[in-house]
Amino acid sequence: MKNKKTNTFFKIFTVLLTSLFFITACGNDKEDSTDSDGSNDSGQTELTFWNGFTASDGEILQEIVDEFNQTNDKGINIKMEVMTWANFNERLPTSITAGSGPDFVLMNNVDFAQYVNNGAVKPLDDFWNYEGVDQDNFEETALELGEIDGTQYFIPMQVQGMFTYWNKDLYESAGLDPEKAPETWEEVIENAVKIADPSTNTHGFTINHDGNAILYNWIIQNGGQILNEDETESAFASDETLEVLEKIQEAIHENKSGPEYISGAELDNLLMSGQIAMHINGPWLNNGLIANEINYGVTTVPQVNPDTPYAVLDGVGFGIPSSTDDNKTEAIYEFISYWNTTEIGKKWSIENGFPTYLKSVKEDSEIQDNEIVSELTKQLDFAEPLYPGNIDMPTINADIIEPMLENLLTGGDPEELMNQADQEINDIVK
Incomplete structure (x- = not known):
C-alpha cells in the first residue's frame, strides 16, 4: 500500500x-514570439x-x-x-x-x-x-x-555527503592529538566522553533530531539496510540496526556525550561557536567555520570498519x-x-x-x-547513492525515520521504535 x-x-x-x-494540444496554433x-x-x-x-x-x-x-x-x-x-x-x-x-x-x-x-x-x-x-x-x-x-x-x-568535523582546540584541551581525526564511530564516542564538560558548556558529540543521514551511514556500515535488495519490503528491523540505535542512545543518554535533544541549526551553531568537539554534517559548513576562525579539521565520515568503508x-x-x-x-x-x-x-x-x-x-x-577539497573528495572512492530513483524515500525520511530518531533521542525504547518504523515502511513500499 x-x-x-x-x-x-x-x-x-x-x-x-x-x-x-x-x-x-488545443492551442498549438497560437502565435509565439520565440x-x-x-x-x-x-x-x-x-x-x-x-x-x-x-x-x-x-x-x-x-x-x-x-x-x-x-x-x-x-x-x-x-x-x-x-x-x-x-x-x-x-x-x-x-x-x-x-x-x-x-x-x-x-x-x-x-x-x-x-x-x-x-x-x-x-x-x-x-x-x-x-x-x-x-x-x-x-x-x-x-x-x-x-x-x-x-x-x-x-x-x-x-x-x-556527511563528513567529520572536529575542533582541534577542544581536542588539545582534553589531552587528545588535535591532528588525529576520529576514524571510527567508537573513536568518536570515546573522544566525546573525554571532552564533554558540563561545567564549561563543552560538548563532545551528539546527533540532531531532525536529520537522518548520520543514521543511514552508520546502519549500512554496520551491515543493516533500510529496504531489501529490490526495494519492495522494509529491511530496517535487524540486529545491525538495533545495535546502532542502542549505541546512539547509550552515548547521549548514559555517557552524556552531548545534548540529548537538539536541532540541526542549533548543533551547527555549537560548532561555529567552538562549543562542540565533533559534528557529522555536510560540506556546506566549511565556509562558516573559516569565517568564524574555528581551528578545525574535516575528514571522511566515521566508519564501523575502516577496512570496508561506506558512505551515502x-x-x-x-x-x-x-x-x-x-x-x-x-x-x-x-x-x-x-x-x-x-x-x-x-x-x-x-x-x-x-x-x-x-x-x-x-x-x-x-x-x-587544497586540504579541504582533496580530503572530502576521497569519500567518492567508496560513497554510493542510497536507493537512487526511489519515489518512496522522501516519505520514509520525513514521516518515519525522522520521527523515530526524535523519539529515540528523547528516551524511547530502541527495539520498539525500530519495529514500528519497519512496519510503517512496509505500509508504504508494499
Missing part, C-alpha cells in the same frame, strides 16, 4: 499534467533557472551565471530565481502543469524521482552527445544519482521540466556543459569547500593542494 500523502500528490499532479497537455531556435525577437535565447541556493553558495552560483551570460557567444541569457527548497518543491509542480515553469532547474537527488514518475521532467541522455561533453570525465556514482532504469534525468551539479552519496543536479520548449534545450545544454568544465568545477569546489565529481578537477594540482 502506498503512502496516502504521496498518492494524493501523484494523483493531483497527474491530473494537472493531463490538463496541461490537453490545453497545449523562433525555432529558441531565440526571441532580439536574437537572444532567454532562459529561466530556478534553484534553492539561498546561502553564500548562491552568490557564487550567481557569479558563475553572470560570467556565462557575459562570455557565451550564442546569445544566451539566464535569469536565475532563488528560493528555499521547500518553496521550490511547492511551486515547481504547479508551474509545470500551468506551462509557466522555469526552463531548467536544480534538484536534490532525493526529490527528482517523483517528477520522473509523473512525466514532469525530460530525459537528458542526449546531453552526452552535446559538443565538448565527455561523459567519462564524470564519476560513475555521481551519474547514478540522476539515473532511473538506465535513463539520465538530471546531470550532476554538485555532490555531497547525495547531490544536486540539473533538470529540464517537461513544459520547457524543446527549442531551448541546446541553450540549456550549453550552460550545463559550461558548468561541467574543469575551470568552473574547480572554482565551485574551492570557493564552497565541496568535493568534486569531475575527474579532471580531482586531478588538478590546485585541488590536490
